[in-house]
Amino acid sequence: xxxxxxxxxxxxxxxxxxxxxxxxxxxxxxxxxVYVPAANIGQWKSSGIEAVPxxxxxxxxxxxxxxxxxxxxxxxxxxxxxxxxxxWRYRRGxxxxxxxxxxxxxxxxxxxxxxxxxxxxxxxxxxxxxTATAAMLRFLQSIxxxxxxxVANIGVVDDGSALLGEVLNLLTRRNLLYRIVxxxxxxxxxxxxxGSEQFPKASAAxxxxxxxxxxxxxxxxKRSLRVYNTSTVIGYLTGSGPRVRLHLLNYARRPAKxxxxxxxxxxxxxxxxxxxxxxxxxxxVSNHRGGTEFRVPSLQTYTVxxxxx
Amino acid sequence: xxxxxxxxxAAASQVLARSTRPTPAYTKVTSFKxxxxxxxxxxxxxxxxxxxxxxxxxxxxxxKINLAAVQQMMRDxxxxxxxxxxxxxxxxxxxxxxxxxxxxxxxxGAPNINSSPEIVGEIAKNLVAVxxxxxxIWVHERFQSQVNTVNYAAFLPNGAHVVTADTMGYDxxxxxxVSFFGEDDxxxxxQRLVSERLTxxxxxxxxxxxxxxxxxxxxxxxxxxxxxxxxxxxxxxxTHTLSFIGTLASMEPLRSRTVLNVMDxxxxxxxxxxxxxxxxxxxxxxxxxxGTDPVALDRVLLDVxxxxxxxxxxxxxxxxxxxxxxxGFRKDPNANNYIREPGHIEYAAGLGLGIADKKKLDIREVxx
Numbered sequence: 307x308x309x310x311x312x313x314x315x316x317x318x319x320x321x322x323x324x325x326x327x328x329x330x331x332x333x334x335x336x337x338x339x340v341y342v343p344a345a346n347i348g349q350w351k352s353s354g355i356e357a358v359p360x361x362x363x364x365x366x367x368x369x370x371x372x373x374x375x376x377x378x379x380x381x382x383x384x385x386x387x388x389x390x391x392x393x394w395r396y397r398r399g400x401x402x403x404x405x406x407x408x409x410x411x412x413x414x415x416x417x418x419x420x421x422x423x424x425x426x427x428x429x430x431x432x433x434x435x436x437t438a439t440a441a442m443l444r445f446l447q448s449i450x451x452x453x454x455x456x457v458a459n460i461g462v463v464d465d466g467s468a469l470l471g472e473v474l475n476l477l478t479r480r481n482l483l484y485r486i487v488x489x490x491x492x493x494x495x496x497x498x499x500x501g502s503e504q505f506p507k508a509s510a511a512x513x514x515x516x517x518x519x520x521x522x523x524x525x526x527x528k529r530s531l532r533v534y535n536t537s538t539v540i541g542y543l544t545g546s547g548p549r550v551r552l553h554l555l556n557y558a559r560r561p562a563k564x565x566x567x568x569x570x571x572x573x574x575x576x577x578x579x580x581x582x583x584x585x586x587x588x589x590x591v592s593n594h595r596g597g598t599e600f601r602v603p604s605l606q607t608y609t610v611x612x613x614x615x
Numbered sequence: 616x617x618x619x620x621x622x623x624x625a626a627a628s629q630v631l632a633r634s635t636r637p638t639p640a641y642t643k644v645t646s647f648k649x650x651x652x653x654x655x656x657x658x659x660x661x662x663x664x665x666x667x668x669x670x671x672x673x674x675x676x677x678x679k680i681n682l683a684a685v686q687q688m689m690r691d692x693x694x695x696x697x698x699x700x701x702x703x704x705x706x707x708x709x710x711x712x713x714x715x716x717x718x719x720x721x722x723x724g725a726p727n728i729n730s731s732p733e734i735v736g737e738i739a740k741n742l743v744a745v746x747x748x749x750x751x752i753w754v755h756e757r758f759q760s761q762v763n764t765v766n767y768a769a770f771l772p773n774g775a776h777v778v779t780a781d782t783m784g785y786d787x788x789x790x791x792x793v794s795f796f797g798e799d800d801x802x803x804x805x806q807r808l809v810s811e812r813l814t815x816x817x818x819x820x821x822x823x824x825x826x827x828x829x830x831x832x833x834x835x836x837x838x839x840x841x842x843x844x845x846x847x848x849x850x851x852x853x854t855h856t857l858s859f860i861g862t863l864a865s866m867e868p869l870r871s872r873t874v875l876n877v878m879d880x881x882x883x884x885x886x887x888x889x890x891x892x893x894x895x896x897x898x899x900x901x902x903x904x905x906g907t908d909p910v911a912l913d914r915v916l917l918d919v920x921x922x923x924x925x926x927x928x929x930x931x932x933x934x935x936x937x938x939x940x941x942x943g944f945r946k947d948p949n950a951n952n953y954i955r956e957p958g959h960i961e962y963a964a965g966l967g968l969g970i971a972d973k974k975k976l977d978i979r980e981v982x983x
């Protein structure tokens with residue numbers, strides 16, 4: 307496993323086209339400034355929150371709402387959850403993101419997602435989400451900041467194509483840890499370059515199969531992170547040496563119950579910080595077959611796990 | 616069907632249609648050691664089973680079960696199986712007062728087809744009679760929503776539990792690891808109740824057709840019914856039920872703790888299993904079978920289902936042809952949803968879980 311540079315997390319900001327009637331919640335959440343239409347700037351002067359014209363969002367990448375849909379278009383014993391995650395966009399290099407189209411219920415997850423991947427984000431939450439978003443932002447502020455690099459098993463040489471973007475998306479959703487590399491990095495367990503003998507371009511025509519092939523070539527034994535008993539939780543692992551931090555994001559609206567995690571290496575301390583349950587603790591912690599394993603009893607939206615040797 | 620016919624069908628079907636997938640690389644992860652010789656599957660009576668039929672045990676129209684008939688069948692069937700004269704002696708062969716006993720029911724088709732609460736209640740009554748404390752009896756299944764549709768508690772002594780893995784959870788460190796179709800989650804974990812609390816298990820499956828495994832009886836109820844994340848073995852038209860069922864059943868501590876099988880054949884399903892909400896696919900064998908050898912019971916079950924399907928002019932459970940793979944499995948007895956794998960019974964025999972050769976079975980038929 308190898309670590310790459312990681313950006314320090316920042317608390318997302320809010321865009322609102324409304325008057326400052328909900329400013330109290332925003333102040334409580336620690337929001338110091340909001341993005342508003344230029345015409346509304348005057349209304350916000352006495353709100354206690356700095357109002358910034360939305361013209362400043364022009365440098366932000368507009369990205370879709372995170373979430374999950376169920377697909378029943380394949381013959382299988384159960385329908386397949388289709389996770390819409392922006393993790394791959396962040397891993398590919400998006401540093402400033404604008405979630406401009408968040409349906410009701412999506413904003414807390416969007417806030418957590420951007421925070422987890424260290425992006426500077428602006429959210430435009432649905433009005434119904436004001437309280438939940440404020441609660442998530444308060445939680446994000448309560449997380450002890452650390453500056454840890456991303457953990458990766460796979461290096462991906464990015465050709466900038468949309469096809470590779472979809473490959474990265476599938477790698478993210480399968481919890482295969484990668485980082486973008488300018489050229490093959492021999493320190494990584496596996497390198498992926500579209501067009502190489504090992505990974506011909508044609509093989510990426512089905513990105514899901516391609517991701518499965520990457521996983522097979524890496525082998526599960528070498529994966530720094532495994533996530534069990536859920537198909538809606540994506541993990542993002544950071545750290546080096548004696549300390550790692552795992553970000554767990556649940557893309558479903560229902561809590562993911564009894565999510566079991568395996569992190570390669572032996573750690574003696576496992577501490578959970580959960581956005582919905584401040585008292586929640588890691589259960590069934592064990593050093594097991596070369597890894598540290600534990601159970602997250604209930605993952606509503608976002609759980610941070612700090613592990614130390 | 617005799618063994619020759621059984622093997623001929625199996626061989627012919629594999630030549631004419633799809634062959635079985637290669638056996639995946641299973642890793643059994645458990646800290647539990649095998650029990651003492653003779654404990655668990657196949658137990659002290661490999662190849663032996665009793666089967667008791669009583670015509671008035673269930674009314675086919677109302678599907679109402681005759682409790683008095685079931686009580687008599689439970690007594691006479693168990694005595695025939697063990698050869699004992701006293702029913703208490705028969706149960707005392709398998710259970711001691713200190714035991715914590717799980718009754719593994721099948722509720723996957725509930726409330727239409729499931730382990731009858733009348734049978735479960737009789738099992739509990741016999742356990743109490745040999746000294747097992749009611750609070751040490753745990754009726755269990757995987758899914759709470761299914762169990763909620765049947766009133767098991769009404770037939771149990773005060774203090775006995777009805778629980779599911781939805782609330783009791785799974786043992787994170789007792790599991791079978793395998794990748795079937797590239798699924799992300801490669802572990803199937805044993806119910807925590809089984810590994811952490813129970814000393815013995817009575818397995819109470821139904822007599823059912825199964826769209827993936829051909830039939831579902833003792834082996835599947837104790838395998839897929841005691842572990843998490845098993846539906847992953849089905850994908851598109853293929854399944855790995857052939858090898859996965861026996862592999863799960865053969866892992867410790869499940870294997871050692873499953874000491875008795877009581878197959879509930881009062882009602883059955885001849886097509887559309889395991890759920891079979893359509894009454895036209897239910898039938899009424901009106902029998903109960905007893906044994907320690909799950910393979911032997913399932914081998915007999917296979918004949919019961921196959922004969923009923925033949926009577927109904929449905930395709931064989933051994934049919935592996937692509938032509939039979941078509942939409943409408945739930946309604947059409949000549950449609951398959953998956954390539955069925957009734958060979959899982961023979962496979963389990965190969966793992967030492969029991970005897971599948973019908974010529975070697977000691978079948979004790981009881982006339983009620």
